[in-house]
Amino acid sequence: MKVTKTHIDGLLILEPKVHGDERGYFFESYRKSTFEDEGNAVNFIQDNQARSIKNVLRGLHYQNNPVPQCKLLRVLEGSIWDVAVDIRKGSKTYGQWYGIELSAENKVQFLIPHGFAHGYAVLSDTAEVFYKCDNYYSKDCEGGLYYADPAINIDWKIDISKAIVSEKDQKQPLLKDANNLF
Known part of the structure; x- marks a missing residue:
């Protein structure tokens, strides 16, 4: 598996080696030693899956200490x-x-460690997202940021006026006002 570090310390991009032939393909999607080799000994304990339609925007979410979540x-x-x-x-x-x-096509994975807010926008007609977490969900520790915070200025790659956003996500605070314990 090829591991690429981003300009932000801790964020990793993982590209599996895909073995394909006329039958289809096979790839190793997770190997604990890959993370340990990169200095990220992560003990994943929960898998989640979400299905969404085009223009759904989920986020920005995080979990505060003492129960932060790392996601793959x-x-x-x-x-x-x-x-x-x-x-x-x-x-x-x-x-x-x-x-x-x-995407399902590129099979790239994204590791988001503790101390990051996370979100995504659906580019295709539908998308099914799978992710591993190293801690269980804790309502008492959940936090969020407003997805359109002008101080962060995220390019979501969709027409933001057509974004389908939950009521909860529309009411998240700006970064400067967030209850961030990192």
Whole structure:
């Protein structure tokens, strides 16, 4: 598996080696030692899956300490524009975002460690997203950022006026007002 570091410390892009022939394909989607070799010993304990239609925008979500979540995302069907925002106070890249297209076709995965808000926009007619987490969901620790915060200025790769956003996500605070414990 090819591992690429981004300009924001901790965010990793993983590209599996795909073996294909006339029958289809095979690839190793997760190997614990790959993360350990990169200095990211992650103990994933929960898998989640979500299906959404075109222009759905989910996020930006995070879990605060003491139950933060690291996520490893990939797309099983369709394509998304996946975004992580650095919310680690004191980080030289605090408030900066990184985006990447994840699709069933490219099979690329995105590791989002603790201290990041995460969201995605659906680019295809439908998309099925699968992700691993290293902690269980905790309502008491959940946090979020407003997806259209002008201070972050994310390019979601969709017409934001057509975005389908939950009521909860529409009411998230700006980064400057967020309850961020990182």
